[in-house]
Amino acid sequence: MNIHIKNGRVIDPAHGIDAVQDLFIADGKIVAGGADFNAEQTIDANGLVVAPGLVDLSARLREPGYEYKATLESELQAAMQGGVTSLVCPPDTDPVLDEPGLVEMLKHRARIVDAANVHPLGALTVGLKGKALTEMAELTEAGCVGFAQAEEPILDTNVMLRAMQYAKTFGYTVWLRPQDPHIGIGGVAHSGPLASRLGLSGVPVMSETIALHTIFELMRATGARVHLCRISSAAGLELIRAAKKEGLPVSADVGVHHLHMTDADIGFFDSNARLTPPLRSARDRDAIRAALLDGTVDAVCSDHTPVDDDEKLLPFGEASPGATGLELLLSLTLKWAQEQHGGDSAATSPVLAQAIGKLTHEAARIAGLAAGTLAVGAAADVVLFDPDARWLVESRALASQGKHTPFLGYELAGQVRTTIVRGRVAYQRQDQH
Numbered sequence: 446m447n448i449h450i451k452n453g454r455v456i457d458p459a460h461g462i463d464a465v466q467d468l469f470i471a472d473g474k475i476v477a478g479g480a481d482f483n484a485e486q487t488i489d490a491n492g493l494v495v496a497p498g499l500v501d502l503s504a505r506l507r508e509p510g511y512e513y514k515a516t517l518e519s520e521l522q523a524a525m526q527g528g529v530t531s532l533v534c535p536p537d538t539d540p541v542l543d544e545p546g547l548v549e550m551l552k553h554r555a556r557i558v559d560a561a562n563v564h565p566l567g568a569l570t571v572g573l574k575g576k577a578l579t580e581m582a583e584l585t586e587a588g589c590v591g592f593a594q595a596e597e598p599i600l601d602t603n604v605m606l607r608a609m610q611y612a613k614t615f616g617y618t619v620w621l622r623p624q625d626p627h628i629g630i631g632g633v634a635h636s637g638p639l640a641s642r643l644g645l646s647g648v649p650v651m652s653e654t655i656a657l658h659t660i661f662e663l664m665r666a667t668g669a670r671v672h673l674c675r676i677s678s679a680a681g682l683e684l685i686r687a688a689k690k691e692g693l694p695v696s697a698d699v700g701v702h703h704l705h706m707t708d709a710d711i712g713f714f715d716s717n718a719r720l721t722p723p724l725r726s727a728r729d730r731d732a733i734r735a736a737l738l739d740g741t742v743d744a745v746c747s748d749h750t751p752v753d754d755d756e757k758l759l760p761f762g763e764a765s766p767g768a769t770g771l772e773l774l775l776s777l778t779l780k781w782a783q784e785q786h787g788g789d790s791a792a793t794s795p796v797l798a799q800a801i802g803k804l805t806h807e808a809a810r811i812a813g814l815a816a817g818t819l820a821v822g823a824a825a826d827v828v829l830f831d832p833d834a835r836w837l838v839e840s841r842a843l844a845s846q847g848k849h850t851p852f853l854g855y856e857l858a859g860q861v862r863t864t865i866v867r868g869r870v871a872y873q874r875q876d877q878h
Contacts, residue, residue: 446868447480448472448483448521448562453490453829454792458802459818464785467469468495470825473868486870490829493862494792497817498826502698502809503674504749505772506532506563507846508554509547510539515751515846520771521560521807523845525872527772528828528861529747531809531816536568537595541578545569545587552588560871562826564812566593566620569608575599577610578608581617590812591618591672596721600627602659609669618813622644622674623656623681624722634760635708635725643714644796645762648723650678657684664693672811673697675748679732686803692790696811697741699733700748701770706730712723716757716764718851720748734781738796739805745781747774751847769847776857779832783858791858792832825868834860 448470448637473517476482504524507745508516524532526867534551535837540549548565555563567589568775571577574597581592592612599605612619629652634640636647653676661684664671676682685697707727711718718724736742750767757764779791782800791797816826838855840848864872 447483449484449487449612450495452765453493453495455495455610456798456801457819458798459806465797470868473825474820475821475823475825493829493831495557495829497805498828499528499804499818500817501529501532502744502746504532504534504747506534514753516635517558519846521558522654523771524561525864528775528864529771530826530866532561533564533812535593535595535818536566541568541573545583548587548589550655564590565731566591569594573597584608591620593620596614600626606663609667613667613669618672620672620674623653625652625655628652632653634878635723639708650680653678653681657681661688670694677703677725678729682732682736682741696743696745701745704781714761716761717849719761719764719766745778745803747771751845752849757849764817767848769845772843776859779859786832827865829863830861836860
């Protein structure tokens with residue numbers, strides 16, 4: 446379908462574009478358009494931002510194996526409502542994504558649903574057990590964009606060394622969440638005065654920093670490219686800053702919840718704030734916000750992890766970690782942008798384009814995806830949103846089957862009006878005029 450999007454504020458951080466101009470779509474691609482363009486559909490984007498579709502680096506879709514928590518249909522609809530047109534899903538499904546047939550099945554299911562572009566991560570080790578390496582070449586052919594252990598540690602550093610050597614040889618990226626396999630295992634909250642007062646087992650910052658030291662030493666030995674997932678501490682960020690300055694091929698993301706919340710938001714044992722990694726101190730939160738600004742952090746992800754009521758409505762220490770995030774990713778990142786300059790609106794923030802970049806071309810670069818840009822010839826994955834329209838975070842507003850988030854009851858700015866995937870209008874907000 447030929448679509449003409451007019452009067453919108455087009456922001457394409459990959460090419461430094463931030464201007465009111467028209468956008469033209471034909472045959473699933475961005476095209477040059479012009480006076481002779483024959484539009485079958487015209488969308489008036491007056492007052493809206495027109496940006497590349499968001500790229501989310503961590504979204505658990507719960508298939509296969511955990512359909513009682515969520516399904517592809519529900520979570521990809523949530524992605525559409527959140528303006529997320531491409532997403533990377535971790536391999537900790539059941540069965541684990543450690544065989545090409547399982548990856549192909551997931552990709553096939555996603556094609557049938559026909560919504561966001563789904564890009565699986567393959568398991569780094571068979572069954573995520575941390576012992577035998579998977580057939581990375583075959584998994585890549587099946588559609589994996591990288592290899593990860595999700596939340597499962599590798600106890601034997603020799604296995605990690607071999608994995609990095611193999612990944613370096615074939616140009617694969619290893620995705621790791623830095624966590625020491627022993628320190629802090631079983632902890633449910635940030636080690637500090639609050640956890641002590643509440644009687645909760647702690648996860649100290651050194652669990653992250655010790656793992657980072659090990660990862661960087663292995664990178665120096667192998668030259669492997671590593672993406673660090675969901676960094677949570679100021680000390681960890683300092684190590685990443687130094688590693689980047691050294692020239693190591695490393696990138697890093699943070700979960701969007703950690704941009705705003707701290708361990709104090711656990712309140713009186715609110716299990717919605719039970720996350721992995723745990724919410725840390727205000728100092729850590731502030732360091733994350735600054736690292737996003739200075740480029741130490743490359744991207745923001747939703748860390749979307751839908752959890753059902755039976756596993757969430759439990760005492761804090763027994764509740765399953767995780768929160769829904771696909772539909773909050775844009776609003777919470779805009780909130781960061783707005784707060785950087787103390788203005789009333791994200792639309793007037795001098796870092797708005799930078800914020801959108803962390804959700805689009807920067808994330809696409811990490812995952813090696815041809816996405817996150819509105820350049821002529823690019824796939825027509827586009828989001829139209831009102832940066833000032835406010836919405837209330839409540840269960841009925843969420844398409845995700847997971848209704849648990851620490852932001853329930855918050856009013857946030859940034860409402861997606863239209864999501865276009867591969868040149869097709871995949872979502873359009875019903876109440877818009």
